[in-house]
Amino acid sequence: MRNEAKxxxxxxxxxxxxxxxxxxxxxxxxxxxxxxxxxxxxxDTPLGVAAVHKDFRDLVDVSAGGGxxxxxxxxxxxxxxPGQEYTALMRLPGRAHAFTVRLLVPDAFDWDAPLxxxxxxxxxxxxxxxxxxxxxxxxxxxxxxxxTDKGTGIGAHILASDTAYGPDLAPTNQASDPTTFRLNxxxxxxxxxxxxxxxxxxxxxxxxxxVEADWPRHVLEAIRFGLYTLRTQHAQxxxxxxxxxxxxxxxxxxxxxxxxxxxxxxxxxxxxxAEPNVxxxxxxxxxxxxxxxxxxxxxxxxxxxLLAKSLEDAPFADISALHGERYAHWARDLxxxxxxxxxxxxxxxxxxxxxxxxxxxxxxxxxxxxxMGMMQAWPTISYTYASAYGRFGVEEAFxxxxxxxxDANLLTLEAGSARAPTADERARLGATxxxxxxxxxxxxxxxxxxxAQSIDDALALRTLTTGTSPEARRVQQGMAEVSAACxxxxxxxxxxxxxxxxxxxxxxxxQAYFRTAAAAGQDMTHWRLYEIPGAQHFExxxxxxxxASRYTPQLPHFFAALTACKxxxxxxxxxxxxxxxxxxx
Numbered sequence: 173m174r175n176e177a178k179x180x181x182x183x184x185x186x187x188x189x190x191x192x193x194x195x196x197x198x199x200x201x202x203x204x205x206x207x208x209x210x211x212x213x214x215x216d217t218p219l220g221v222a223a224v225h226k227d228f229r230d231l232v233d234v235s236a237g238g239g240x241x242x243x244x245x246x247x248x249x250x251x252x253x254p255g256q257e258y259t260a261l262m263r264l265p266g267r268a269h270a271f272t273v274r275l276l277v278p279d280a281f282d283w284d285a286p287l288x289x290x291x292x293x294x295x296x297x298x299x300x301x302x303x304x305x306x307x308x309x310x311x312x313x314x315x316x317x318x319x320t321d322k323g324t325g326i327g328a329h330i331l332a333s334d335t336a337y338g339p340d341l342a343p344t345n346q347a348s349d350p351t352t353f354r355l356n357x358x359x360x361x362x363x364x365x366x367x368x369x370x371x372x373x374x375x376x377x378x379x380x381x382x383v384e385a386d387w388p389r390h391v392l393e394a395i396r397f398g399l400y401t402l403r404t405q406h407a408q409x410x411x412x413x414x415x416x417x418x419x420x421x422x423x424x425x426x427x428x429x430x431x432x433x434x435x436x437x438x439x440x441x442x443x444x445x446a447e448p449n450v451x452x453x454x455x456x457x458x459x460x461x462x463x464x465x466x467x468x469x470x471x472x473x474x475x476x477x478l479l480a481k482s483l484e485d486a487p488f489a490d491i492s493a494l495h496g497e498r499y500a501h502w503a504r505d506l507x508x509x510x511x512x513x514x515x516x517x518x519x520x521x522x523x524x525x526x527x528x529x530x531x532x533x534x535x536x537x538x539x540x541x542x543x544m545g546m547m548q549a550w551p552t553i554s555y556t557y558a559s560a561y562g563r564f565g566v567e568e569a570f571x572x573x574x575x576x577x578x579d580a581n582l583l584t585l586e587a588g589s590a591r592a593p594t595a596d597e598r599a600r601l602g603a604t605x606x607x608x609x610x611x612x613x614x615x616x617x618x619x620x621x622x623x624a625q626s627i628d629d630a631l632a633l634r635t636l637t638t639g640t641s642p643e644a645r646r647v648q649q650g651m652a653e654v655s656a657a658c659x660x661x662x663x664x665x666x667x668x669x670x671x672x673x674x675x676x677x678x679x680x681x682x683q684a685y686f687r688t689a690a691a692a693g694q695d696m697t698h699w700r701l702y703e704i705p706g707a708q709h710f711e712x713x714x715x716x717x718x719x720a721s722r723y724t725p726q727l728p729h730f731f732a733a734l735t736a737c738k739x740x741x742x743x744x745x746x747x748x749x750x751x752x753x754x755x756x757x
Contacts, residue, residue, distance in 0.1 A: 183262065183396045187270050188339065188350040191258030192405060198255045198276040199303065199311045200224060205241060205248050208234040215596070219341040220300075222603040223326075227297060228304035230606070231421065233714040233725060244728035246312035246756050253311040255279045258401050259299075259339050261350055262393050264386055269353055269379050271323040272299040272339055273394045275316065275401050276307070282314035285742050286414040288402060290318050290395045290431075290440075292387065294422040296376040296556070296607025298326040298341070298352075305446075305711070306419050309731050312756075318398035322390040322427050323383035326607045327353025327375030328614070330593060331365035331566075341602035353379065355566070364567035370576045370590040372614055373566035376607055377559040377575070384423075384560065385653040391418060391431035395439050415741055419444045419734065422676060422709070425667075426450035429685065432660040442664040444737050446730045447676050447709055452688040453655040460684035461532065462651050464557045466677060468634040469531050471550040472511065472627075476503035477524035478545050479517055487718040488542040494584055495545075498624065505627045537674040539722050540708055544674055546583070551625050552608050554633040555616060561650025562636070562643060571632055572619030580615045585623040587615050658688040662695035664740055664747065666733045670707025670726045678703065698740070702751050704729050728753035 196202055201224040207213065208228050213221070234240055241248040255278040261270040289310045293301025299321045310317045329336050335343045336351035344351065353375040355361060365371065376383060383390075395416055402414060418428035418440050425448030432443045452460040477483070478492045479499050492499070503520040506512040512527070514520040529535060544550065555573060564570040576590040577597065593601070597613035605612035610623070618625045636647040669682040686701045707726035713719045732751040739745040 183393055183400060185262040185264060185393050186260055186397075187263045188261040189258070190260070190339070191275075191401075192256040194254075195257050196254050197252045198257060198278065199253045199307050200228070200251050202252075205234065205251060209236060219600065219603040222600065223298060223341060224300050224303055226604065226606075227300045230297070230712055231294065231302075232304040232308065232727065233711050235715040237717070237720065238714060239725065239728065243755060244725075244731055244753055245308050250312040250756075253278050255281075255311075256405075258405075260397055261339055261352070262397065264389055264393070267381055267386065268356070269323070269327070269375065269381060269383075270350075271390050272321045272325055272352055273397050274299050274319045275398045276311060276319070277316045277402065277406065278311055278314050280314045281316060281406065283412060286412055287315040287417065287738065288318060288395070288398050288414055289315055289417045289419050290320070290391055290398065290428070292320050292322040292391050292394070292420045292424040292427040293324070294420065294424045296324040296326075296423070297321065298607065302420065302424055305421050305727060305730065309734050316398065316402060318394050320390055320394040321352070322387045322424070323381075324376040324423070324607050325352050326602055326605045327351070328601055328605060329353055329355050329373045330598065330601070331361070331371050331373065332369045332592070333598070335598060337602035343598055343602065358567070360567045361565070364569070368574055368576065368590075370578075370592055371566065372575050372577070374556075374575055374607065374609065377556045378564070378566040379560070380563045380565050382560055382563055382650045382653060385650070387427035388430040388434035391427050392435060392439060399439070415441045417442045417444060417734070417737065420448070421446045421730070423449045426656070429665070430656050432663060432665065433657045435660070438661070440663060442666075442737050442741055443660070444666045444730075444734050446668040446726060447670065447673055448667060448681055448685070449676050450681050450685050451655045452658045452684050455684045455688050456691070458532075459679055460688065461680045462637075462655070463676070464554065464561065464647070464651055465637050466531050466680060467550055467553045467557065468630070468637050470528065471554045471630045472506070472634055473524045473527045473531075474541060474545060474550055475499045476506055476512060476520055477528055478521075478541060479503060480521035480525050481518060482525070483538060483541060486539040486542050487716060487722075488546045491546045491583055492542045495624075502627055532677040532679040533674060534671055536672040536706070537708060540672070540674040540710075540713070540719070543710070543713060543719070548585070548610075549675060551630075552616065554630070556608050558633055558636050558647050561654075562646035563650065564646075571629060573629075574617050575609050575614055576617055577613050578615045578617065580610060580623060582610060587617060587623045590617070656685065658685050659692060659694050662698065664698040664737055666700045666702065666737055666747070668702045668704060668726065668730050668733050668751070670704045670709065672706055672708045672723060675709040698747060700747055700749070702729060702733060704751075
């Protein structure tokens, strides 16, 4: 057995612990499917319930027209899973900030096929970030789920009021209370807060700890917490071998793969991930670019590309049209810089689309380029990840940008002056912020005072990945710290990735990871790469009919991979070469 020797060791990194708490519905926090389908809940919804509602809708197409609970996933009647919940804050040695772990154990835990699934959150979300896309497979089947925010989380520190957020998502300005993120008050931070009275710091961007480098350790510590609690609180001791899967989507997928690489104690029995944000240390030419490398390129070229006539019927083109004049100026500026060539705006737009394909994105993803522009995905990722990798504190005012409270139109990117948070924003920021701006009333304002970055901002961000300045060297060092070895002990490793992903390019992530591992001699007998034609990154976008008519869901394939892995580990069934999603059995 792989994990029995260490399974009863009490985790040594506990900073705060609460549990058990009996819950009527571990999966949906007592929300019915109709509640999940509602775009918003009443203002007095408890914080934990509001967070689950948001995280479910961010990752799962719960719309009436989608297939969740009907053609894939658990039936609607199985969504209510009673059981016990344990929550802890853990802290790695030498790290100032805690990370959150939550273990969910169904009352009907299956001791005949005991399985613990570790699910690090995607993006920069909080601890329930993987509750919908992974929890919906795990909990209704009687398996245990240990969630972790992997050190990113929705931690925020509102500076002027010294407000931080506890593991219950509630605000507190008591320094002695347990919190997911609180900065120490230095003279520099005090001066910054005085000059920017409406500013906040976000954990992923401003922790100064490059938390992504520690993702593998966060996942492994979450597993130790889960195993220890299962055995000591559920009276089974060490005599029953509990299998452990690490499963994640996007950032959670990258964290899971890297956790298996770092697993010296044999805790993990299998890895199942989808669209993983993972970068090989050494990859073949034109493969394996780090996310920040291609993000800063996309940040430069996407505004010009959105002018292309070939995209005018794509979803959300009307949102891009609101910025048509700005995008035209942007395209001309790129031409003057020698970064695009063409006699007119349309020629420049076509050239920008060719650049995007050269960067590594499939043309089948191009119908989602307007959506990427609407979400401000590339500016936000470029700024936040560069700040995180470079370990820039909020008081350094990285590139002159600030995270502040302001009234904003997220479609036009028009923002009023920075202002104090409302009482409701302060009270609910822990539940409503995804960990990256904008969200919960917080906006990212650039040096020009706008939510819309300037081309100078985009050029500065790009230079950080290619230049030699002290700031660039800080960022590049941080990028190197998060790369993957593409090697584990040979455990089953299943990767699912849509070929039309517009965010995590398969060429640079899953394909590069798989091929680098093979080239390095990794035992890949039990490895599989399942590429899903027509699937893309944002399952929630399938709630829009214009997107659903063009793209296929990826989540049924991810569930099928988890099911295939379980059959392989418990019943010795061969791993399939292709995935065949089926209804819940």
